[in-house]
Amino acid sequence: MGEDIITISGLSHRYPDGRQSLSQIDLRIPAGAFVLLAGANGAGKSTLLKHLNGLLTPTSGEVRLAGRPVGEDLRRARQLVGMVFQDADSQIVGETVYDDVAFGPENLNWPAVKVEANVTRALELVGLIGMAERSPHLLSGGEKRRLAIAGVLAMEPAVIVLDEPFANLDYAGVRDILSHIVALHAGGSTIVVSVHDIEKVLAHATRLVLMAGGRVVADGPPAVVAGEVEAHGVRLPTAIRLGLEVASWLA
Amino acid sequence: MAGLIFSFQPGASPLHRLDVRVKLAALLAVSLTSLQLGHAALALALSALLLLLARAGWPPLSTLVALRWYLLLLAIVVCSQALTTAGEPLLPISWLPASRQGLEVGLLSAGRLLLVALAGLLLTVTSRPAALRAAVEWLLRPIPLVPHRQAATMVGLLVRFIPVILSQAAELKEALRARAIEESRRPLRRLTALGLPLLRRTFLTADRLTAAMEARCYGAELQRDWPSLGTRDWAALALVGCCCLALLLLSLW
Incomplete structure (x- = not known):
């Protein structure tokens, strides 16, 4: 593992209506890690992820990316941390697949040649190069999720954050997205995946962070932390229940 | 194909390769010219646009099928003009007061509306939406107080x-x-x-x-470098200008 790319210290967040969503979060994520962020609905996973690129501002504490506070340069933070949201349909902004992937690089004011090269590479990586001119509305659920990933990849992020990437996908769709996530990790990207069902991705994670009630309640190697998940509203994988090792969904 | 009306169709025709700003200017010129065109000039312009659409990958029949609801609307325009304009009776039927002058005016109005729709269709099927959006942005840029x-x-x-x-x-x-x-x-x-x-x-x-x-970093000011128009773009602009002038002269004559 490399140096810490994400450093979260004393992070707390309260919504304007007074609800406390995060309390005293301390986390250090080294470059190249594959972190699985697990927790029941309402545990604070999505809120935490939105602090990583400055979409939400902490009430107290701070988030640093490669040593610099997120709030100091939001453009840098959003380029460094690519975020794939749960609902792919509401994050696709382009009228065609190509235009959607080009949206981020164009916002970064990169030269047209670089935008085109990055869009082509990202579409190739997620296997959508043959659909560049299609309307995103006509894509399947899995293809839309891959398009959302391509839109992030084209911005050359060091960290890829995926919020519930397997939601509403069938078995083939889950395997497809999982294989892309694993390939991105193998390619050197730092991966943070938030899920409420750990079974699909546990075999590939290098670390499991468990959240409940806006706090980190367990953090460590998946094999160690997995035993505690059921106490915090997350289903224990059947393999662990039977005393077996969790197999990859890609096997 | 009908469902994809007014959406970009990838292709490599000369129209696809033209600068979007030229195509927007051409659309404006055709729309303004259409207001002064007579029947013959209008028929010529409509035929030319149908041929250009065919060249861009939209056969005339597919175009008309895709525009069927719009054509129905135009038919209503023609009928209402024919029925409400006073003049020489079109048919010897007392309860159907359609006039020849009304029919002519209706056909002219419908023809002009169809011409603008076909020109718009030609623009959108040959231009990437992002390029079109950028061109609109470029056109709005000189106007003060418009974001x-x-x-x-x-x-x-x-x-x-x-x-x-x-x-x-x-x-x-x-x-x-x-x-x-x-x-x-x-x-x-x-x-x-x-x-x-x-x-x-x-x-x-x-x-x-x-x-x-x-x-995805939306919000920062976008710096878009527009390449200057090439010989082909200027030639196309000149050609559109000449065609509009010729059609106007034909209508006057």
Whole structure:
């Protein structure tokens, strides 16, 4: 593992209506890690992820990316941390697949040649190069999720954050997205995946962070932390229940 | 194909390769010229546009099928003009007061509207939406107090999200039908049962979209370098200008 790319210290967040969503979060994520962020609905996973690129501002504490506070340069933070949201349909902004992937690089004011090269590479990586001119509305659920990933990849992020990437996908769709996530990790990207069902991705994670009630309640190697998940509203994988090792969904 | 009306069709025709700003200027010139055209000039211009659409990959028959509802609207325009304009009776039927002059005026109005629609169709099927949006942004830039980028983005998002909202509405309708909404005798209840959840979902989608756009660095001023127009673009612009002039002269003559 490399140096810490994400450093979260004393992070707390309260919504304007007074609800406390995060309390005293301390986390250090080294470059190249594959972190699985697990927790029941309402545990604070999505809120935490939105602090990583400055979409939400902490009430107290701070988030640093490669040593610099997120709030100091939001453009840098959003380029460094690519975020794939749960609902792919509401994050696709382009009228065609190509235009959607080009949206981020164009916002970064990169030269047209670089935008085109990055869009082509990202579409190739997620296997959508043959659909560049299609309307995103006509894509399947899995293809839309891959398009959302391509839109992030084209911005050359060091960290890829995926919020519930397997939601509403069938078995083939889950395997497809999982294989892309694993390939991105193998390619050197730092991966943070938030899920409420750990079974699909546990075999590939290098670390499991468990959240409940806006706090980190367990953090460590998946094999160690997995035993505690059921106490915090997350289903224990059947393999662990039977005393077996969790197999990859890609096997 | 009919379902994809007014959407970009990839291709390598000379029209696809033209600068979008030239095509926008041509659309403006054709639309303004159409206001002064007579029957013969209009027929010539319509034929030329149908040929250009065919060259861009849209055969005339497919074009007309795709525009069938618009053509129906134009037919209504012709009929209403024929029936409401005073003049020489068209048919010897006393209860059908259609006039020859009314028919001529109706055909002229419908022809002009069709010409503008075909020119618009030619522009949109041969131009990438992003390029079109950027050209609109470029055109709005000199106008003070107009947030050109936001305006262009709004146009793009409207195009992108209309199908999403329509499919959400269809989903909601199905869910309501499954709970016997059709049996309800109160039309207002039927309307609010669909309208309010749809509005709530649309606002929720808008909220998520805002976060997703921010996450991809939307908001910073975009610096777009426009290449200067090439010989082909200037030649096309000159050709459109000459054609418009010729059509105007033909109409005057």
